[in-house]
Amino acid sequence: MGEKLLMKGNEVIAEAALRAGCRHYFGYPITPQTEIAHYMAKRMPQVNGTFVQAESEVAAINMVYGAASAGVRVLTSSSSPGISLKQEGLSYMAGAELPAVVVNIVRCGPGLGGILPAQCDYFQTVKGGGHGDYKIYTLAPCSVQELYELTVDAFNISDRYRIVTMIMGDGILGQMMEAVEFRDEHEEKVIPYDKDWATTGTQMKRDKNVVTSIYINPEVLEKHNQKLQAKYATIAQEETRVEVFNCEEADIIVTAFGTVARIVKNVIKLAEKEGIKVGLIRPITLWPFPDAAFRQYSETAKAFLSVEMNAGQMVEDVRLAVNGKRPVYFYGRMGGMVPAQSEILNKIKEILAK
Incomplete structure (x- = not known):
């Protein structure tokens, strides 16, 4: 059995990410998810990690792109309007097949809306949001305990399939406090993946890796899209949860x-x-x-x-x-x-x- 603590949902997401091996967080404050950034700002220096409050959501998602390209586990979080600003970067990451975890603690809209809970970002997340044919693996927890379990799972799935995964909650889930049981370290279901595609330096021992989402030749781009769609079909078959x-x-x-x-x-x-x-x-x-x-x-x-x-x-x-x-x-x-x-x-x- 692991330790059982009374914690706020947003803080559990952050702690789960740390336990899943995430050591890089880039974000920008927006209610009702700001506690994730607060928690990371405190904990990252304690675990020799990186916390950056970027100058904008656009900057944050591009920092995520860079970190993911280097093969590290990376997290960003925001709420509705902030997720909208990240859409171009998310499309680029999907095209480049980069794994990362994105948290959206949804607030009501449209527009600036308000800080109260809503589920009005379903279309944005499930139907694409950004440009192009791509999918984001989207998990919808319903308890603080699930926030922990599914955040750990999100990192594993993201790395396994080289896909962006999203934890989609709402203002209630992010702000509420419930008892959460963290598993002992040996029980953690954190799966290491060999990222031989990452831009980690060649040490003059292999050809260089290139991470990109631009394919000028239409035949090449079509084959890349077909590869992505085949991957999405596999995920749909293997990773659907209900x-x-x-x-x-x-x-x-x-x-x-x-x-x-x-x-x-x-x-x-x-x-x-x-x-x-x-x-x-x-x-x-x-x-x-x-x-x-x-x-x-x-x-x-x-x-x-x-x-x-x-x-x-x-x-x-x-x-x-x-x-x-x-x-x-x-x-x-x-x-x-x-x-x-x-x-x-x-x-x-x-x-x-x-």
Whole structure:
């Protein structure tokens, strides 16, 4: 057993990154994720690491590009508008097949928005965000414990597939405090990878490595894109994660990710008291999306309901997965408003009454 501590979500992300071997952090402060930078500013000097508060988010992501090119484990973090500023760099990193972990503790928008929690960056992250055909492996934790577990996993997956991975949370998850159990050092699931592609210096023993995302010849660029798409297909097959809860005999299945999924679990208990059978499909990876779970239960459930803190974003992927076999409904709150248990239960009753 490891040590168990009461910690804030943002600080757990930072500690998890350190335990995963990350020794380089580049970022810029923005609420509600600034505690990640605060924690790194304190801890990096203690572990002989590098902390830089860059002059902007654009500068930070390009510093991440440089560190990743040298083969080190590197982290950056931000919230919604800051992630928008990083999009060009993220596309360049995808093109250059550079591994890194990016944290987005989502705040409400559009525009400057506010510091309250939201899930309105789903499209931005899952559908690309930047230019070109690329994907970001996106994990959506729903507890402080999962923030630890999935941050460690994010570094391993990033290195294994040479892909940018994202931890996507919200203002509630980043700011809340919960007990978290850190595994003993020998139990850490940190996997070392040989990065023979990195720009670490040749020592005159090998040909030089080149890290780039520019391919002028169209035939060469197409082959590179085909290589990327094949890699994404492998990731979708091997690394999709989902929690399926109480779905076997459910009349209606609610789907939600992150903080909202926790609310839905309480709704399931309330519904059960009224004789209503409700299940939950919680995507843990937003990309790759767990289509198979939705296909499976579209044979038994009467309907699906996607509950989100946005105007309706993940619901589009739910509809694609269900593929018309069952009706798919949506309920959402925006502007930093959080769906209440009573609101969700009333929506479930409304759907079943049709």
